[in-house]
């Protein structure tokens with residue numbers, strides 16, 4: 481059975497079920513498997529040609545031992561991905577002889593976050609039914625996580641979801657994707673403040689042991705291990721489609737919180753041959769700077785056209801740090817404490833070199849991103865529109881691939897219609913919303929506006945009707 485430990489070393493060994501429900505460890509760390517489970521070469525070869533749900537169940541099974549058997553995972557995965565608007569679920573589109581686009585935006589809310597959240601919601605449902613318990617999911621969003629989580633949780637038994645977004649600071653498409661879901665178990669809060677204020681409120685409420693226990697708080701952001709493990713599946717799926725067992729494939733990943741690209745590392749650790757993992761950031765380039773210099777230093781957040789990557793503190797980086805420090809939880813806790821005091825730390829050269837052997841990094845500013853979107857639009861005779869997050873990845877991929885002919889997969893993390901202004905500014909073409917969202921701007925919205933204070937949010941949650949069990 482796979483057990484989990486905290487990156488800060490003080491939470492003991494935990495089962496998958498505990499990790500699923502807890503999100504963050506009590507010592508403030510993030511959960512990781514105590515040992516990496518391996519998918520053998522034979523097991524990987526047997527997945528060649530398998531459909532997406534079968535691949536996802538096989539990749540996840542070693543992580544969920546003791547909680548879900550593979551057949552149960554497969555049933556959940558079939559349901560989770562049935563609603564995706566492409567029969568391949570995660571189709572590959574070839575862009576040139578050695579570059580492919582992995583299109584991860586066919587889920588209900590048009591971004592890759594649907595992959596993990598659709599599955600996570602079904603896992604919650606099964607485990608809560610077994611235990612006879614209920615939860616309140618509390619999260620902050622700068623856009624995409626909130627809508628994907630709400631779409632996955634709406635109408636499900638034994639749980640409700642409360643999502644905080646910064647009032648007036650998410651795009652209209654993003655806001656409406658959240659606020660037009662009128663299910664009884666969904667509450668949207670527009671907070672009079674920034675995304676950081678929203679995140680601070682959520683952290684404060686999770687750190688309040690009384691409120692946390694009374695509401696049975698659960699987390700859906702990418703500190704939750706299940707999100708990472710679920711995303712590892714599409715790396716395996718894409719690599720197998722490109723013959724990746726014989727000729728390892730590389731991936732270039734638009735990155736904010738280091739969750740998605742870290743999922744590629746998880747796929748590698750469980751046995752997938754991977755040529756390279758490229759971390760592509762926008763102007764908020766803390767990760768690219770760390771890979772270049774060995775110093776991890778937060779700057780101030782700069783708003784860009786790829787808002788889901790406007791992050792200066794990449795939570796999942798702590799998972800890599802744990803590995804770079806040979807699993808020394810005390811050392812990780814020490815560095816994280818220093819980081820919260822001084823907003824920076826530097827790794828010794830040999831640890832930094834190890835990070836560089838695992839990841840490459842690059843940043844694209846607004847001009848480079850718009851130029852990449854425009855170039856791919858023109859170069860394909862107008863048939864390809866990249867969303868601005870994918871545009872960042874395209875700019876970095878073009879710069880870093882050099883003369884290499886090894887296959888490289890660029891992750892397309894969102895549908896261009898989710899960010900129509902930026903796409904139109906770069907190409908002159910305004911992408912249309914897919915049919916199931918075509919009437920989004922005519923749907924009624926529901927949300928409450930609250931000041932940026934934890935007590936106001938706690939009061940609001942306490943006044944909600946109890947979750948039916």
Ligand SMILES: *Cc1c(COP(=O)(O)O)cnc(C)c1O
Pocket residue numbers: 591592593624625702734735736737738739740741788789869870893894
């Ligand atoms: C969340 C998001 C990202 C960044 O993913 P991380 O896991 O935070 O690195 C990139 N693109 C889009 C469209 C997103 O929604």
